[in-house]
Amino acid sequence: MTSTALLTDHTALLTDHYELTMLQASLPDGTADRRSVFELFARRLPDGRRFGVVAGIGRVLDAIAQFRFTDEDLAFLRERKVVDGPTLDWLADYRFRGNVWGYPEGEAYFPQSPILVVEGTFGEAVLLETLLLSILNHDSAIASAAARMTAAAGERPCIEMGSRRTHEMAAVASARAAYVAGFATTSNLEAGRRYGIPTAGTSAHSFTLLHDTERDAFTAQVESLGVGTTLLVDTYDVAEAVRVGIEVAGTSLGAVRLDSGDLPLLAKQVRRQLDELGATGTKIVVTSDLDEYAIAGLAAAPVDGYGVGTSLVTGSGHPTCGFVYKLVARADGLDDDATMISVAKASKDKISIGGRKYALRRLDAQGTATAEVLGIGEPPRGDDNDRPLLVPLVEGGERVYDETLDVARDRLRSSLAELPLQARQLSRGEPAIPTVFEGKASEGAR
Structure with missing residues (x-):
């Protein structure tokens, strides 16, 4: 079953105050209309983990489709004086009309993997930051922990039963993420109704x-x-x-x-x-x-089977993935043919690399992954044995990705089977494969 609903009817206020004030400040001089590229990625894996698992993509796409400012939303913003009148008028007509590329649900990821690439104007793309991070940081953390549990369980089934150990809506999302990562059933009936996950108890x-x-x-x-x-x-x-x-x-x-x-x-x-x-x-x-x-x-x-609750819904010690959402490229002007330039914050401890990324999983002759290769500004060079990772999710504001959770489960099994054997070890270690960049990063990137 594909996801058909999110946790609320609309999602526009599931965001931070400063997203809207940035929009307001960029509208008068036109920079809100500059073509921009944002990327969502993790600078590093949680301490000691060897891989991460992408989950929540379907929920993200539901959330983008439902990102609309209702009359009630706008009245709240007006009453609280969050933004001014022209900004409220702009928000009243908001629709995301850009493109989104991403790792499909159930794919393994590594440091700097561009989990999502969001292309649009600055105004329309920046508003999505908090919501996208909220969903993917949670769901991918649960799936990453769940994948370690199912790997340890082998052929024995795992039952998700953590609803009473987390927020009631997080419980539904957790059950979904655990199912992507191979859990057999959930105790949560709403997850069963909403996503078709088998229930048990x-x-x-x-x-x-x-x-x-x-x-x-x-x-x-x-x-x-x-x-x-x-x-x-x-x-x-x-x-x-x-x-x-x-x-x-x-x-x-x-x-x-x-x-x-x-x-x-x-x-x-x-x-x-x-x-x-x-x-x-x-x-x-x-x-x-x-x-x-x-x-x-x-x-x-x-x-013959394991029921897992608290550790699962808390990410087994890592309740977030540390994903960030950063502007990596923007147009050098407002014209449609303006040159796109790479941008990145200069920082010694918060590593970001400017430029739109393209991702490839490099495989050896036996089909074992050897590197996460990221091309800057253009796809990296690969051969017939390598696997491109980014797929189109939204084109011109229209959703083009709609897979079942069973497809995501199969993808994760295949993705993990590609990784070196040490990836399945529970002992603390470095990422199972290195991340390699091809192409020229922007000045100021670290």
């Missing part, structure tokens, strides 16, 4: 505590949901709960869930007990504050 400890006995609770659940359900077996005594669960549901019980304790040890004990009771097909699902390291630590345990 059975019961919590409160359901067991509600009943007079654990047997009563299990009986009610099995009678309602069938023997294929998952019983939560660590409310009281795990071994006794497993025994009662099999007595109630029979040896065809779908699964048992462990939510506390020494999970590797408990999983072994429960697996042995299930097998002795004849429930050899009953699976074991574990939860309890899991992250990619805990999942990796359970690799040798007889576990």
